[in-house]
Structures are given as C-alpha cells and as structure tokens.
Amino acid sequence: xxxSKVVTLEEAIRRSGLHDGxxxxxxxxxxxxxxxxxxxxxxxxxxxxxDLHLAASSLSDVHAPLIDHIRSGVITRISTSGLRGELATxxxxxxxxxxxxxxxxxxxxxxxxxxxLPIDVAFLGASSADPLGNACGYSRxxxxxxxxxxxxxxxxxxxxxxxxxxxxDDLVEYPNMPMSIAASDVESVVVVDSVGDSSKISSGAIRxxxxxxxxxxxxxxxxxxxxSGYFNDGFSIQTGTGGASLxxxxxxxESMLAKGIKASFALGGITAHMVKLxxxxxxxxxxxxxxxxKVAAESIKDDMFHQEVSAVDYASGVHKxxxxxxxxxxxxxxxxxxxxxxxxxxxxxxxxxxxxxxGHQDTAADSALSIIVCPLLRGRIPCVVPRVTTLITPGKSVxxxxxxxGIAVNPARADxxxxxxxAGLNIVDIHSLAAKAEAIxxxxxxxxxxxxxxxxVMNRDGEVLxxxxxxx
Amino acid sequence: xxxxxxxxxxxxxxxxxxxPSEKPGIEIELQSPVAAQFGRQIKAVIEETLGGLExxxxxxxxxDKGALDCTIRARVSAAAVRATGKDVWxx
Numbered sequence: 001x002x003x004s005k006v007v008t009l010e011e012a013i014r015r016s017g018l019h020d021g022x023x024x025x026x027x028x029x030x031x032x033x034x035x036x037x038x039x040x041x042x043x044x045x046x047x048x049x050x051d052l053h054l055a056a057s058s059l060s061d062v063h064a065p066l067i068d069h070i071r072s073g074v075i076t077r078i079s080t081s082g083l084r085g086e087l088a089t090x091x092x093x094x095x096x097x098x099x100x101x102x103x104x105x106x107x108x109x110x111x112x113x114x115x116x117l118p119i120d121v122a123f124l125g126a127s128s129a130d131p132l133g134n135a136c137g138y139s140r141x142x143x144x145x146x147x148x149x150x151x152x153x154x155x156x157x158x159x160x161x162x163x164x165x166x167x168x169d170d171l172v173e174y175p176n177m178p179m180s181i182a183a184s185d186v187e188s189v190v191v192v193d194s195v196g197d198s199s200k201i202s203s204g205a206i207r208x209x210x211x212x213x214x215x216x217x218x219x220x221x222x223x224x225x226x227x228s229g230y231f232n233d234g235f236s237i238q239t240g241t242g243g244a245s246l247x248x249x250x251x252x253x254e255s256m257l258a259k260g261i262k263a264s265f266a267l268g269g270i271t272a273h274m275v276k277l278x279x280x281x282x283x284x285x286x287x288x289x290x291x292x293x294k295v296a297a298e299s300i301k302d303d304m305f306h307q308e309v310s311a312v313d314y315a316s317g318v319h320k321x322x323x324x325x326x327x328x329x330x331x332x333x334x335x336x337x338x339x340x341x342x343x344x345x346x347x348x349x350x351x352x353x354x355x356x357x358x359g360h361q362d363t364a365a366d367s368a369l370s371i372i373v374c375p376l377l378r379g380r381i382p383c384v385v386p387r388v389t390t391l392i393t394p395g396k397s398v399x400x401x402x403x404x405x406g407i408a409v410n411p412a413r414a415d416x417x418x419x420x421x422x423a424g425l426n427i428v429d430i431h432s433l434a435a436k437a438e439a440i441x442x443x444x445x446x447x448x449x450x451x452x453x454x455x456x457v458m459n460r461d462g463e464v465l466x467x468x469x470x471x472x
Numbered sequence: 473x474x475x476x477x478x479x480x481x482x483x484x485x486x487x488x489x490x491x492p493s494e495k496p497g498i499e500i501e502l503q504s505p506v507a508a509q510f511g512r513q514i515k516a517v518i519e520e521t522l523g524g525l526e527x528x529x530x531x532x533x534x535x536d537k538g539a540l541d542c543t544i545r546a547r548v549s550a551a552a553v554r555a556t557g558k559d560v561w562x563x
Contacts, residue, residue, distance in 0.1 A: 350508060379484050379538020380506045440540060444509035472508075 001174060004131035005189045009043050009167070012188035013121075016163040018044075020051045022120040025161060027154035028058040028081075029125070029137060029290060030146070030196030036125035036167055038065050039192065045074045053077040055117060057108060057153035057311070058356050061085030062200075070096055079117060081105055082346065082356020091454055092352040094470040100353075100455045102346060102468075105153060105289065106315025106322065106362035107460040112156040113312050113319070116462050122161035124154045124181065125195035129168035133186025134179035137291070137308075138301040145169040146198045149291025149300045150270070151180040155310035158185045169195045180308055202241075202293040209243035213375055213404055218247030220425070221331055221373045221402045226255050227423035228400075228416060230328045230369050233261050237283075238268040238363055241292050242333040244373045249273045256282050267323050268314070268330075268359055270296040270306070278306065287323050289314040289359075315362035317460035324359075324366035332360055334374045334401075336388045339430050341395030341410050343372060344388035346457065349381045351447040351471035353455060357392055361460050364397035369416070371400045382437040382444070384430065389447070391466040392457060405436055448472035473530070476554035479539075479547035486539035488518075488551040493531040498522055504536035517541050521548040525560055 007015065018024070024044070026037045037056060042065070044052065054066070054075050064086040069075045079101040083091060091100060103111060111117035127146045128139035137151040138144070146169055151158075158164055158181040166181060167190045209215065221244065225231055237252070239245045250273070256262065263283045266274045270288040272295035277283045279299075286306040291297040300306045309323060316322040335355060336344040343364070348354040364370040374383045384403060399416055401408040406428030409417040421427050448471060455468030479487040493499060500515050507514075518532060521544070532548075539547070553559055 350505065380510055380536075380540060381538065442510065442513050442541070444506075445512060447508055 001131050005133050005186065006131050006171065006191060007188050009040065009190045009192070010047065012165045012190050013043065013047060015188060016121045016165065018049065018121050020049060023053040023055050023118060025119040025122040025157045026056040027124060027151065027157065028056060028060065029148040029151060029153065030198070031201050032060055032062050033197030033200030034062055034125070035194055035196050036123060037063055040123045041066060041069050041074065045069055045072065050074060051076045053079070055079040055119060057105065058082045059084070059087060063087050067095065079103065081108060081358055083353045084355070088353040092471050094452060094454060096454065099453045101458060102357055102455055103458045104315065104357045104361040104460050105311045105359045106317055106324065107458055107462070109156045109311030109314070110316040110318045110460070111462060112160050113316070119157055119161035121163045121165060122157035123165050123167060124158060126151065126166050126168045126181065127195065128170045128172050128176055129166045129189050130172055130174040130176040131189060132174055132183040133166050133181065133189050134174070134176040134183045135166045135168060135181040135186070136176060136179055138297060139170040139172060141170055141172045143170050145194060146196050147294065147297045148196060148198060148201060149297030150288040150308045152289030152309050152314060153311050154181065156312050163187050165190060167192055167195055169193060198294060198297070201291070201297070209247050211243055214243040214247055216404050217244040217373050217375065217402060219251055220407060221248045221371055222251030222255065223423065223425055224371055224400055224402060224407060224420060225252055225329055227419055227425065228329070228369050229419050231261065234264045235261070236265045236267065236326060236328045237263055238266065238327055238367070239331045240333045241269060241271060245331050245333060246271065246273055248331050248373070249277070253277060253282065267327055268363065272296060275299045287314070315359050317362065317365065324362050327363060327367040329369045329371070330363040330367040331371045331373060332364060334372045334383065336383055336385050337372055337374060337401050338385050338388045339434050341398040341401065341430065342388045342391050343393040343398055344390045345392050347390040347468055349389055351389065351449060353468065361393050361397070364393045365460065369399050370397060371402060372398055373402045376403045376405050376433060376437050377441060380441050382441055384433040384437050386434055390457060390468055401430060403433055405433060408433060473555050476551050478550035478554065481535060481537055483537050484539060484543070485537050486544050486547050487535040488547045489533040490551045490555045491531045493529050496529055498528065498530055498532060500532045500534060502534045502536065506538060514544060517544045518548050521545045522552060525549065525552045527552045527556060
C-alpha cells in the first residue's frame with residue numbers, strides 16, 4: 001500500500017539511527033514464549049552494535065542467549081522488572097559489570113513517561129499489524145499465528161520511545177482496528193515468521209491447585225478478604241497467579257454467590273479465573289495490563305468490557321489516575337516476609353535472583369488492603385524471616401500476612417485486626433511466625449555475598465530502595 | 473557393612489547413600505539447594521545420627537531436597553540399618 005512502513009529487521013534498525021550506547025526496549029507479553037528479544041539482539045550483534053542498554057519490561061528463562069551477548073559487549077546495561085533462569089544466575093554471579101536496574105511495572109511506566117528511562121528504539125512484538133503500524137496483541141485475520149492479549153507494558157514504550165519498530169507475524173490489511181499501538185507512534189513494521197509461542201504464556205486451562213497447603217492458605221486468605229470490611233457490593237480486586245492466589249478467587253467466588261455481592265472490576269494480570277467470574281456477571285469489568293493465559297487473551301479480543309490498560313494507567317505512582325488508586329483488595333505472594341512486614345519477591349534465599357517485582361510494590365502501596373499469602377516454609381527455606389534478603393515492597397504497604405500457622409496483621413492496621421479477630425480468625429504476632437520457622441529449621445548461616453553490586457532495586461518514585469550483591 | 477541407601481529425591485526429602493570406607497571417621501558429600509545456609513547443620517545432623525548408631529568409617533553421599541532435621545535423621549537411620557544389618561528399632 002501507499003506509505004507502507006514494512007521493511008526488513010536490518011533496514012528498520014538502520015533507519016532507526018541506533019548507535020552504540022543507545023537504549024533499546026522490549027515487552028514481555030509472550031513471557032516464556034518470547035522470540036523478539038533474542039531475534040533482535042542476535043541481529044544487532046550481527047550488525048556490530050556494542051554497549052547497548054536493554055530495557056525490557058521483564059526477562060525470563062528464554063532469554064539465556066543474552067549471556068553471550070553480554071560477554072561479547074553487545075549488551076552492557078539492563079533495566080527490567082525481573083530476571084529468571086540461567087541469565088539471572090549468571091548476573092547474580094557477576095556476569096554484568098553495571099548493576100541491573102529493577103523497577104516495578106508502574107515504576108517502569110512512569111520512568112519512561114517522565115523521561116528518567118529514555119528509550120531510543122523500542123522493538124515491540126505484536127500478533128497483528130497493518131503496513132502503517134497499527135498493532136495489536138491478537139489478530140482477527142485467518143492467518144493469525146500468535147496471541148498475547150494485552151500489550152499494556154509495551155504502550156509506554158510505543159508512546160515515548162524516540163523510534164518504534166513493530167515486529168509482527170501477521171501483517172493484516174489496513175486498518176487493523178481496534179488497535180493497541182497506533183500507527184502515528186510507529187516508524188517501521190517488520191514481518192517475521194513468529195513473534196512468540198502463545199502456548200508458553202501459560203497452560204491456558206484453569207487448573208485448581210491440589211496442594212493441600214495451598215488450599216488451606218487460600219481458604220484463610222478468602223476469610224480475610226470476606227471479613228476485612230472491603231468485601232462489599234462494588235468492590236475491586238487483583239490477585240497474583242500463584243497456586244494459592246488463584247485458589248483464593250475460587251473461595252471468594254462461592255461467597256460472592258452466597259451473599260449476592262458483585263465486584264466492579266478486577267485489575268492487573270488477568271487470568272482465566274477472572275474471565276470466568278466476569279462472564280458469570282460477578283465482575284463488571286476487567287482492566288488488563290497483561291493477559292496471563294490464552295483464555296484472557298481471547299477475552300480481551302472479544303469482550304468490550306475487558307479493557308487493555310498501559311503500565312502507566314495501571315500502576316504509576318506519579319500519575320494519580322492510575323487504576324491501582326481505585327483498587328480495594330490485592331492478594332500477593334512472596335518469597336520472604338520479615339517481622340517488619342517488608343517483602344522480597346526478587347532474590348531467592350540462596351542469594352540468587354529468581355523473580356520479578358512486577359506490580360507488587362505498586363498494588364501493595366495504593367490498594368486499600370494488601371494481603372500477602374505465603375507458607376511459613378518452602379522445604380527448608382523460611383518464608384517468614386527476621387530480615388528480608390532484598391527489600392522490594394516496604395512493610396508500610398503491607399497490611400496482612402497469611403500463613404498456614406496463623407495470620408499476622410500490620411500493627412498500623414488495628415482496624416483490620418479487630419475485624420478479623422471478631423470473625424474468629426487465628427491472628428498471631430509476626431515475630432512468633434519467624435520464631436516458629438527458626439525452631440523448625442534452625443538458624444541459617446549468612447549468605448556468602450561479595451562486595452560488588454549486581455542489582456539496584458528502585459522504588460516506584462525512582463529512588464534507590466536496596467542493592468543486590470554478587471553471590472559466590 | 474554393605475552399601476545401602478534410604479530416601480528419595482522428592483521435594484522435602486533427602487537421599488542418603490552409605491558405603492564402607494577405608495578412611496577412618498565419617499566422610500560426607502552433600503548436595504543441597506540450601507547448602508550455603510544449612511549445609512553445616514545438615515552435616516552435623518548426619519554425623520550425630522551415625523554417631524548415635526555407632527556407625528563409623530563410612531562415606532555418605534547426601535542429596536538433599538530441602539529436608540527438615542527429623543527427615544534427615546530418619547533417612548540416615550534407615551540407610552545405616554540397611555548397611556549394617558543391625559536393626560536398631562527391634563528392641
């Protein structure tokens with residue numbers, strides 16, 4: 001067509017004016033199935049670029065090939081929400097000279113919008129795009145090859161990056177509507193065989209945890225929600241995707257039916273569970289920054305009340321209209337919680353990076369009620385500890401911690417404590433949980449951290465919250 | 473004394489393999505995801521348990537999957553009983 005922006009990846013890179021030292025960005029909506037990051041960085045290496053700053057919304061196991069590109073000097077800096085797998089392990093052991101900058105999803109969105117994280121070239125995978133660049137996380141054509149649903153984390157990049165390259169595996173006729181990324185933000189369109197393996201976003205099917213401990217934790221968390229004072233008609237809710245978090249939805253569902261209570265919206269990473277409640281009429285609207293499975297991705301395509309939202313509109317701390325400000329209840333998981341209610345979701349208790357901040361900081365801070373669900377122990381690893389290995393979400397944002405040995409309430413929330421005690425729940429002092437863990441497993445020896453800093457954790461306002469040190 | 477083992481590689485368990493050794497004492501090779509924080513304690517529990525059973529001059533290979541001390545004691549005892557043929561639970 002006239003004015004088509006379709007070019008090869010190499011030509012798109014050349015046109016972008018990218019040079020050594022620039023910042024390139026990516027989204028992680030295909031999660032474990034992502035093919036864009038490796039494809040683009042391979043090409044950049046082949047073209048001889050060096051010293052690039054890779055600013056992704058998150059990175060996972062599938063990005064292990066970046067290790068070679070770091071060794072060869074193509075990538076010298078990384079900003080992300082999380083790191084997993086071999087790449088995370090290598091970085092924890094000192095692979096990258098510069099520390100990785102970790103931001104929450106809301107923190108990344110606002111850093112991009114406010115110019116703290118300027119992006120030179122954004123390479124954004126999309127499941128459909130037209131020749132002018134109108135792009136989407138699904139495709140309505142017969143040739144649809146992939147689907148990831150919401151492109152929420154890519155939207156700040158599309159809007160604020162100096163140069164935007166849309167990469168798609170389904171070039172459709174103009175106009176590709178409705179679109180997520182608008183053609184006016186896009187400089188080039190690249191067509192490839194595959195941008196991602198949608199089956200690896202998640203299994204796609206609703207599977208309830210059969211782990212009896214998860215079920216116990218979920219039942220306790222559901223009781224906290226139901227008796228918290230926030231479980232009223234028109235309430236709003238967000239949950240994580242862990243086994244216990246998903247199971248909480250099941251028990252809340254039963255109570256919503258029994259009491260005739262409906263939610264106004266569910267927020268965040270949207271799962272098949274939430275879609276089901278929405279379709280049953282129990283949740284009015286879904287505000288979706290990231291579709292966590294294929295059911296959610298299909299729903300955003302077909303349901304007008306299932307709305308895509310950018311990371312900024314989802315969870316920015318500086319944009320006062322972001323959706324987390326309207327959120328009543330959030331149910332989150334944790335690797336560790338300490339006696340001051342601080343939470344770690346990023347660094348394992350072996351000192352190796354193995355997670356992501358995600359929306360943890362954002363939702364805990366701005367929701368009316370934040371509930372952390374975690375077992376007291378995972379194997380011999382304690383989850384309630386005297387001090388978190390790495391500080392991610394400050395204790396002042398955390399209201400309730402649910403474990404299988406009792407429920408701890410932040411002393412700042414005496415109002416919640418009163419309500420839960422009145423409902424007959426087993427409320428305990430968080431210090432007694434930490435002591436119980438230590439009585440079972442013993443006192444751990446200190447981790448063999450070294451001097452060098454391999455990661456910096458930012459808070460959502462752009463200040464340094466904690467440092468992650470190299471581990472032996 | 474024979475070579476014997478007890479335990480599994482399931483999460484929360486520990487696989488203990490005991491073999492007679494020419495070297496005096498107890499030699500332990502430990503693999504554990506929590507070695508940095510709990511390796512010292514795990515080895516101490518293994519030594520203590522074998523000491524209590526008067527088992528000596530052995531090589532122990534322990535593949536830990538996050539076992540608690542009670543599990544470690546049970547697996548070490550079972551492996552020792554199988555290795556020595558001396559049933560400590562009979563009396």
